[in-house]
Amino acid sequence: MAGIAGIAHPGRQAEVKRMLDKLEHRGTQRKIVETDAVTLGAVWPAYQPDTVKPLLDLACACDGAGSGHFAFVQGNDLLMIRDPLGVAPLYYGWTREKQLCFASEVKSLLEITRDVHELLPGHIFDARRMQAYTHLSHLPAVNVSPQEMAVELRRRLETAVEKRARDGNIGAWLSGGLDSSSLAALAHGYARPFHTFTAGLPGAPDVVYAQVVAEFLRSKHHVRTVQLEEMLSVLPDVIYYLESFDAWLVRSSIMNYLVAQLAADYVPAVLSGEGGDELFAGYEYLKSLDPAALSGELIDITSRLHNTALQRVDRCAAAHGTVAHVVFLDPYVVDYALRIPVEYKLRGGVEKWVLRQAMSGTLPDSVLERPKAKFWQGAGVGDMLSQYAEEKVSNADFERERGLPNGWRLNSKEELLYYRIFREHFGVLDNLDWMGRTKGSPSI
Numbered sequence: 001m002a003g004i005a006g007i008a009h010p011g012r013q014a015e016v017k018r019m020l021d022k023l024e025h026r027g028t029q030r031k032i033v034e035t036d037a038v039t040l041g042a043v044w045p046a047y048q049p050d051t052v053k054p055l056l057d058l059a060c061a062c063d064g065a066g067s068g069h070f071a072f073v074q075g076n077d078l079l080m081i082r083d084p085l086g087v088a089p090l091y092y093g094w095t096r097e098k099q100l101c102f103a104s105e106v107k108s109l110l111e112i113t114r115d116v117h118e119l120l121p122g123h124i125f126d127a128r129r130m131q132a133y134t135h136l137s138h139l140p141a142v143n144v145s146p147q148e149m150a151v152e153l154r155r156r157l158e159t160a161v162e163k164r165a166r167d168g169n170i171g172a173w174l175s176g177g178l179d180s181s182s183l184a185a186l187a188h189g190y191a192r193p194f195h196t197f198t199a200g201l202p203g204a205p206d207v208v209y210a211q212v213v214a215e216f217l218r219s220k221h222h223v224r225t226v227q228l229e230e231m232l233s234v235l236p237d238v239i240y241y242l243e244s245f246d247a248w249l250v251r252s253s254i255m256n257y258l259v260a261q262l263a264a265d266y267v268p269a270v271l272s273g274e275g276g277d278e279l280f281a282g283y284e285y286l287k288s289l290d291p292a293a294l295s296g297e298l299i300d301i302t303s304r305l306h307n308t309a310l311q312r313v314d315r316c317a318a319a320h321g322t323v324a325h326v327v328f329l330d331p332y333v334v335d336y337a338l339r340i341p342v343e344y345k346l347r348g349g350v351e352k353w354v355l356r357q358a359m360s361g362t363l364p365d366s367v368l369e370r371p372k373a374k375f376w377q378g379a380g381v382g383d384m385l386s387q388y389a390e391e392k393v394s395n396a397d398f399e400r401e402r403g404l405p406n407g408w409r410l411n412s413k414e415e416l417l418y419y420r421i422f423r424e425h426f427g428v429l430d431n432l433d434w435m436g437r438t439k440g441s442p443s444i
Contacts, residue, residue, distance in 0.1 A: 001026065001061060001062070001069075001088060001104075001314060001317070001318060001323050001324075002026055002027055002042060002043060002044035002045065002061040002062070002104075003020075003023035003026035003027070003042065003043045003044075003061055003103070003104035003105065003108070003318070004040070004041065004042045004061045004071065004072075004073060004090075004102070004103070004104050005019035005020055005023060005041045005042075005101075005102065005103040005104065005108050005109075006019075006038055006039055006040040006041055006073060006075075006101065006102055006103075007038065007039050007095065007099055007100070007101045007112070008037060008038050008078050008099050008100035008101065008127065009037075009038065009039065009097075009099045010034045010035065010036060010037070010038070010039060011034070011039065012039040012099075013032050013034070013039055015039075015111070015112050016032050016039050016040070016041040017032065017041070018111045018112070019041065019101075019103055019108045019109070019111050019112065020032070020041045020042075020043055020108070021111075022103075022105065022107045022108040022110075022111060023043050023103070023104060023105060023108050024043060025241070025318060025319055025320070025321055026043050026044070026045070026104070026318045026321070027043040027044040027045040027046070027321065028043075028045070028046050028321070029043065029044050029045070029046050030042065030043045030044075035075040035076055036076065037075055037076055037077070037078055038073070038075040038076075038078055040073065040075055042061065044061075045268060045321060045322075045323065047169060047268045061088055061090075061104055062088060068083060068084070068330065068331040069083050069085070069087035069088050069326070069329070070082075070083045070088050071083065071088035071089065071090035071104065071119070073102055077126070078100065078126060078127050079124065079125075079126050080092060080102060080119055080124070080125045080126075081123075081124050081125075081133075082119045082120065082121055082122065082123055083121065083122070084121055084122040084134045084135075084136070084331070085121050085122075085136075085302070085303075085305065085306060085310070085329050085334070086120070086121030086122075086305070086306025086307070086310060087306075087310055087314070087326055087329055088104075088314075089104050089105065089306075089311065089314055090102060090103075090104060090118075090119040091103055091104075091105070091106055091109050091116055091117065091118055091119065091434060092109075092117055092119055092125065093109055093113040093114075093115035093116050093117055094113060094115050095112055095113050096113075100127045101113055102119075105243065105315075106243045106426070106434065107240070107243060107425075107426070110426060114429065114430070114431075115431070116429070116431065116434050117431075117433070117434055118306075118307060118433075118434035120132075120306075121303070121306045122134040122135050135303075136299045136302060136303050136334075136338070137299065137338075138295060138296075138299070138338070139335070139338045139339045140339065141339055141340070141341045142336075142339045142340065142341075146344055146354065146357065147357070149340055149344060149354055149357075150354055150357035150358040150360075151358070152336060153333075153336060153337070153340070153354060153355065153358045154358040154359070156330075156332050156333050156336050157182070157183075157186060157327065157328075157333060157358070158186055159332060160327045160330035160332055160333050161183060161186040161187045161190075161271070161327055162190075163330075164187075164269070164271065164325040164327065165187040165190035165191070165271070166190060168190055168191045168192075169191075169267060169268050169269055170187060170190060170191055170194075170267060170269050170270065170271065170325075171191070171194065171195035171196060171197060171263055171266060171267035171269070171270045171271075172184040172187060172188075172194075172195075172196050172197070172219075172270055172271040173196075173197055173198075173256075173259055173260070173263065173270050173271070173272050173273075173324070174196040174197060174198050174210045174213060174214065174219075174221075175198065175206045175209070175210060175273070176198070176205070176206050176207075176208065176209025176210035176211075176212065176213055176367060176370070177206070177209070177273065177367075177370060177372065178273075178276070178282075178352055178355060178356065178359070178363075178367065178368065178370060178372075179273025179274075179275075179276030179277065179282070179328065179355075180271070180272070180273035181209075181213045181273075181359075181363050181367050182273070182276075182355065182358075182359045182362070182363065183271040183272075183273055183327050183328075184196055184213060184217060184219065184271065185213075185217060185359065185362045185363055186362075187271055188217045188218075188219055191267075193219065193220035194217070194219045194220065195219065195220045195221075195222065195263070195266045195267055196210065196213070196214050196217070196219040196220070196221045196222070197221075197222050197223075197224075197259050197262050197263040197266075197270070198210035198211075198214075198221070198222070198223050198224070198259060199223070199224040199225075199226055199255045199256075199258040199259035199262065200223075200224075200225070200226065200255060200380045201225070201226055201227070201380030201381065202225055202380075203380070204380025205380070206380070207223060207225070207380070209366070209367060209370060210223070211223070212364055212366060212367060213363065213364065213367055216363065216364050216367075220266075222262055222263075222266065224258050224259060224261075224262045226255065226258060228384055228388070230258075231254050231258075231381070231384075231385070232388070234254065234257060234258065235250075235254065235418075235421065236421050236424075236425075237257070237319070238250065238253050238254050238257045238316075239418060239421045239422050239425065240425045241257070241315045241316065241318070241319040242257075242311065242312065242315045242316070243311070243315065243422075243426075243435075244311065244422070244435055244436070245415060245418035245419040245421070245422040246308070246415075246418075246435070246436065246437055246438055247386075247411075247412060247414045247415045247418060248438040248440075249308055249309075249311070249312055249436070249438050250418045251381060251385055251414075252309075252312060253312045253315070253316055254381070254385075255381065256312055256313070256316040257316045257319060259316075260316040260317050260319065260320050260322060260324070261319075261320050263320075263322060264320035264321060264322050267322070268321075268322055268323065269322060269323040269324070269325060270317065270322065270323075270324050270325070271324075271325050271327055272313050272317075272324040272325065272326050272327075273327075273328065274305070274309050274310060274313050274324075274326045274328065274329070275302070275305065275309075275326050275328035275329040275334075276328045276352065276355065277352075277372060278298060278301045278302040278305060279298065279302060279328060279329075279333075279334065279337040279338075279345075280337065280340075280345045280351070280352040280354065280355045281294065281298060281342065281345040281346040281351050281352060282351050282352050282372045283301075283351070283372060284351075284371075284372060285440070286298075286346060286351070287346065287349060287351070291342065291343070294342040294345075294346065295342050298342070298345075299338075300439075301439055302334075304436065304439055305329075306436070307434070307435065307436025308436040308437070308438050308439075309438075310326065310329075311436065313326060340354055351371070351372060352372075356368050356369075385414055385417075386412065386413075386414045388417075389412070389413040389414035389416070389417040390413055390414075392413075392417060393413040393416055393417060397416075398410075398413050398416055401416055401419075401420075402416060404419070404432070405428055405429075405430050406429070406430055406431060406432050408432065
């Protein structure tokens with residue numbers, strides 16, 4: 001996805017250029033423009049000339065697919081707006097001169113300020129007032145048969161995939177799970193050959209299942225087999241691009257970063273299955289909830305994606321100059337997903353039941369019936385990184401370093417390992433409120 005940066009004052013092109021330099025991985029094309037109120041800059045991929053439109057008074061970053069995923073800044077009456085789910089990232093702060101500044105990544109904003117805040121999804125900010133213009137909420141349930149629900153869900157997914165795949169410049173990150181496999185199955189007819197990509201340790205479940213799907217779809221499949229040494233070697237780069245030391249987020253980002261690197265050699269854009277678990281009740285812990293609480297929990301975890309899993313997807317793809325399309329979070333799909341009663345998402349102990357029905361006959365039965373695995377578990381990572389951190393960080397060092405300047409306390413040696421790398425990249429930050437935490441991970 002493209003990137004934007006700017007300062008609410010004319011004549012700041014030198015500073016904005018420095019900010020764009022930190023976003024150059026997002027695209028080789030760039031432009032800086034000025035109005036009476038703001039200096040705006042943007043970078044974008046050469047293959048997507050319409051993803052950023054730096055005009056006289058507007059800089060907009062989106063994924064170029066008419067997806068409803070955007071972050072834009074209007075210059076004359078400075079106005080920042082972020083899409084309802086926060087698929088497109090946007091941060092803001094103030095310079096020492098009290099001038100508002102903004103950027104698509106924290107590293108860009110840190111070029112001119114240490115005052116960093118996240119513009120929340122579905123919000124508008126005019127430098128004086130933050131206001132929500134939309135939010136996820138319960139919607140009236142559809143009153144049709146389960147079969148009709150599955151057919152309509154399938155139709156909406158097909159439409160969302162077609163918007164992103166119709167030019168043929170598309171591949172798919174493929175874990176062999178239901179979500180990524182579904183999107184690959186719906187998209188593979190748009191490109192010849194259709195490329196799919198997987199990364200994992202030798203014999204990992206994701207590697208095995210992805211091969212089954214690739215053979216079924218006859219895609220041009222690429223596998224990156226990874227060992228612990230390679231994971232450790234890319235860890236500093238992963239944390240730099242990810243801008244987080246959240247243990248679960250970093251852990252899941254390593255394979256995502258490596259598979260994105262692999263894909264960048266073949267396609268400019270990929271499909272990612274992110275969002276399917278949140279919308280259709282894909283996590284194991286959801287089975288233990290009171291059914292009356294399930295709908296609210298799904299809305300909650302979907303609302304949390306913006307600075308956790310979506311940040312991982314965005315940063316891992318952007319690190320290699322590519323775009324990752326999150327089809328399940330297309331507004332057309334989300335609207336319908338929120339109307340499907342929860343008893344058809346989690347039915348008879350089967351998670352994502354309605355999605356499995358929608359994809360019946362389109363995927364191998366072994367994939368349709370595959371239970372959910374955490375990203376790093378499916379890739380074979382397991383607790384390898386946690387064990388490595390236990391060996392590298394002494395008990396005394398952990399007790400001495402676990403307290404952070406903002407009052408947070410690191411909860412594990414693995415997290416301290418990641419924080420040390422984060423600090424080397426970005427220094428000590430007094431405010432980390434913009435950083436998300438994976439729900440269910442140890443709190444700090």
